[in-house]
């Protein structure tokens with residue numbers, strides 16, 4: 465015969481709900497922009513600091529380098545065409 469005691473008081477102290485996750489800030493970068501010419505991820509702040517931005521129809525685009533910016537400025541529509549696939 466088995467006797468188990470339902471009144472075991474063991475473990476009432478260890479409430480697992482005190483295990484609170486402190487959301488420490490992850491260094492994710494939601495502000496990444498994509499270079500429309502080559503498809504590279506660009507840090508908008510760095511691009512802006514380096515002057516590697518171009519405005520087109522009220523939107524600002526960011527580039528990895530001068531070459532991409534010039535190409536874009538040359539023919540923005542080409543790079544904004546959904547059928548254009550960025551390539552390095």
Ligand SMILES: [Zn+2]
Nearest residue numbers: 499502528532
């Ligand atoms: Zn680029």
